[in-house]
Amino acid sequence: MKIEKDRLSQLKRDAIQGFVKYIGLKAVSLSPGKFTTRLKLEKRHLQQDGFAHAGLIAFMADHTAGYASFSMVPADRRILTLEYKISYFRPAAGDFLECSGQVIKAGRQILFTQADVYAVKGKIKTLVARAMHTMTAVPVDKIPKA
Amino acid sequence: MKIEKDRLSQLKRDAIQGFVKYIGLKAVSLSPGKFTTRLKLEKRHLQQDGFAHAGLIAFMADHTAGYASFSMVPADRRILTLEYKISYFRPAAGDFLECSGQVIKAGRQILFTQADVYAVKGKIKTLVARAMHTMTAVPVDKIPKA
Amino acid sequence: MKIEKDRLSQLKRDAIQGFVKYIGLKAVSLSPGKFTTRLKLEKRHLQQDGFAHAGLIAFMADHTAGYASFSMVPADRRILTLEYKISYFRPAAGDFLECSGQVIKAGRQILFTQADVYAVKGKIKTLVARAMHTMTAVPVDKIPKA
Amino acid sequence: MKIEKDRLSQLKRDAIQGFVKYIGLKAVSLSPGKFTTRLKLEKRHLQQDGFAHAGLIAFMADHTAGYASFSMVPADRRILTLEYKISYFRPAAGDFLECSGQVIKAGRQILFTQADVYAVKGKIKTLVARAMHTMTAVPVDKIPKA
Numbered sequence: 142m143k144i145e146k147d148r149l150s151q152l153k154r155d156a157i158q159g160f161v162k163y164i165g166l167k168a169v170s171l172s173p174g175k176f177t178t179r180l181k182l183e184k185r186h187l188q189q190d191g192f193a194h195a196g197l198i199a200f201m202a203d204h205t206a207g208y209a210s211f212s213m214v215p216a217d218r219r220i221l222t223l224e225y226k227i228s229y230f231r232p233a234a235g236d237f238l239e240c241s242g243q244v245i246k247a248g249r250q251i252l253f254t255q256a257d258v259y260a261v262k263g264k265i266k267t268l269v270a271r272a273m274h275t276m277t278a279v280p281v282d283k284i285p286k287a
Numbered sequence: 288m289k290i291e292k293d294r295l296s297q298l299k300r301d302a303i304q305g306f307v308k309y310i311g312l313k314a315v316s317l318s319p320g321k322f323t324t325r326l327k328l329e330k331r332h333l334q335q336d337g338f339a340h341a342g343l344i345a346f347m348a349d350h351t352a353g354y355a356s357f358s359m360v361p362a363d364r365r366i367l368t369l370e371y372k373i374s375y376f377r378p379a380a381g382d383f384l385e386c387s388g389q390v391i392k393a394g395r396q397i398l399f400t401q402a403d404v405y406a407v408k409g410k411i412k413t414l415v416a417r418a419m420h421t422m423t424a425v426p427v428d429k430i431p432k433a
Numbered sequence: 434m435k436i437e438k439d440r441l442s443q444l445k446r447d448a449i450q451g452f453v454k455y456i457g458l459k460a461v462s463l464s465p466g467k468f469t470t471r472l473k474l475e476k477r478h479l480q481q482d483g484f485a486h487a488g489l490i491a492f493m494a495d496h497t498a499g500y501a502s503f504s505m506v507p508a509d510r511r512i513l514t515l516e517y518k519i520s521y522f523r524p525a526a527g528d529f530l531e532c533s534g535q536v537i538k539a540g541r542q543i544l545f546t547q548a549d550v551y552a553v554k555g556k557i558k559t560l561v562a563r564a565m566h567t568m569t570a571v572p573v574d575k576i577p578k579a
Numbered sequence: 580m581k582i583e584k585d586r587l588s589q590l591k592r593d594a595i596q597g598f599v600k601y602i603g604l605k606a607v608s609l610s611p612g613k614f615t616t617r618l619k620l621e622k623r624h625l626q627q628d629g630f631a632h633a634g635l636i637a638f639m640a641d642h643t644a645g646y647a648s649f650s651m652v653p654a655d656r657r658i659l660t661l662e663y664k665i666s667y668f669r670p671a672a673g674d675f676l677e678c679s680g681q682v683i684k685a686g687r688q689i690l691f692t693q694a695d696v697y698a699v700k701g702k703i704k705t706l707v708a709r710a711m712h713t714m715t716a717v718p719v720d721k722i723p724k725a
Contacts, residue, residue, distance in 0.1 A: 155335060158335060159330070159331065159333050159334055159335065159340070160331055160332050160333060160334060160340040160342070160343060161334075161340070163331045184305070185305065185306055185309045186306050187305050187306060187433070188305055188306060188307075189301065189304060189305065189365075190365060190430055190433060191432075191433030192433050194305070194306040194307070194346070194350075195349055195353075195367075195368045196306070196342070196345060196346025196347070196349045196350055197306060197346070199342060199345045199346065199349065199371075200340070200342025200343070200345065200346055201342070203341055203342045203345065204340075204342055207341075219335075219336060221341075221375070221378070222341045222375055223374065223375060223661075223689060223713055224372065224373060224374040224375060224662065224691075224711075224713055225345075225372065225373060226370065226371065226372035226373075226518035226565060226664050227370060227371060227372075228369065228370040228537075228545050228565055228567065229367070229368055229369060229370060230537065230538040230545055231538070232367070232430075232431055232433070234433040245520075245522065245560075245563070246522040246523070250688065251661060251715065253520050253522055253662075255563075268537075271537070271547075271565065273518060273520055273563065273565060273662075275520065275661055275662055275713055277689065284336055284378075285377075285378055286337075287333070287336060287337030287338050287378070287380040369515075369543060369567055370516065370545075370565075370567055372518050372664035372711060374683075374691050374711055374713065376683065376684040376691055377684070391666075391668065391706075391709070392668040392669070396542065397515060397569065399516075399666050399668055401709075414683075417683070417693075417711065419516075419664060419666055419709065419711060421515055421516055421567055421666065423543065447627060450627060451622070451623065451625050451626055451627065451632070452623055452624050452625060452626060452632040452634070452635060453626075453632070455623045476597070477597065477598055477601045478598055479597050479598060479725070480597055480598060480599075481593065481596060481597065481657075482657060482722055482725060483724075483725030484725050486597070486598040486599070486638070486642075487641055487645075487659075487660045488598070488634070488637060488638025488639075488641045488642055489598060489638070491634060491637045491638065491641065491663075492632070492634025492635070492637065492638060493634075495633055495634045495637065496632075496634055499633075511627075511628060513633075513667070513670070514633045514667055515666065515667060516664065516665060516666040516667060517637075517664065517665060518662065518663065518664035518665075519662060519663060519664075520661065520662040521659070521660055521661060521662060524659070524722075524723055524725070526725040576628055576670075577669075577670055578629075579625070579628060579629030579630050579670070579672040
């Protein structure tokens, strides 16, 4: 129990580093198979018409679903995204983006996830995108060296 | 002819602004229906295992395919991504990422595109991801205000 | 009100013809934006290992989501599938397949849908696949002639 | 060499059985990582507007890519489709559908494939759809029993 909790806390910290930190993503909560993140929208996140860049939204969905997957595999495994599809239901603007990622089916090697992205403006939360991913869990010693 | 050339030059400049500039993407060449971009890989672009972040690759594919689409529609239209799917064939590391986006089928309102992303290390260029997008061309006055 | 009901009844009948009838799909219920179908699994529906063929499941998801979309557009419009992605969570076997298709976002020209396919064996219903589609509503007089 | 050839011949035969045979798909050629199939379009294959049913096209793409994958794995492995995305570039009508499936990246457990579907009318061959799949190679003794 204790170990599980420690593992989740550690994953939640690990989730925000490198490119992810640079973008400004924040971890909100992580439980087994479910991860929630937030991003305060700033000028640097916008595309040419003033909306959150579609690539930013996809990145958020992918990363959030990725760490939701991490929480379902042993500590000696890494998660790699095999593929995903994302649909953009409407342009995203507001104060924040919020993303809820969850594992739909966790196999030993293959995990299927879904991530919903919301634009939050004041008290209004609107679904702006949904992504479905296929992830793979790879033993850490089989990850190629960069 | 002259106008067409001007439009392409202008689009090529427009392609690099806001979030895109912040990330560090560069335009290499733009011809009708085909756009090539490059990104020098730096530490800030990497994920936890030292590879280019999957979200970064998707962003690059999306943006490159988006401007390939822009080059196929009248100047009073904007391109929005409806959806895409991206497959990651292998982890990406190297000096640069290069992306080649092209329009497969251009309708008046719907455009289908494909974007291939390569990792470039010295003289070796490896296909790391392929994306297929559905884009829509929207009259600029129908774009909602952010 | 009466008209709406007639339109739904007519769509529910229209949904089962041609290739769809040949396959054996049955309409269960149709309400605005939501369609449910069933298919009694027979030997002809199976692939080499005795499971429902993945192509059959995709067809079911596509058709069910398509008619869910039909129920959201005026009678002079036809629905065409622009694209979809489908994930197979587990092999499908059982007495029936059941599919629930629903519209997530209905625009005038673009509709996004989701379809879940379940394998039903006795009283047990298992989610076997989920699909996300992009549909387009086309005026009937703009449909090209086959 | 001989064995390889035998394996390909056997796979080509195996490719057409059950649901696949019922639909009317024919194997044209199979080489390592590449499979071509054909389908004579008949009335039973059409949807409500007289075009080849989108579900039929997806099935053809999936099955063709699946057997292209089979040709890249040892004889004691089965191929299962994890997911795919398919884009429909235009409605399909004609005498035949032809599908060319090929493996883009073959890993030990994960294979990425692409399948292009053409409508053939007399001497004219038109690209009507493209699919990208993620397949998995599973040892035959780990396939669950239907």
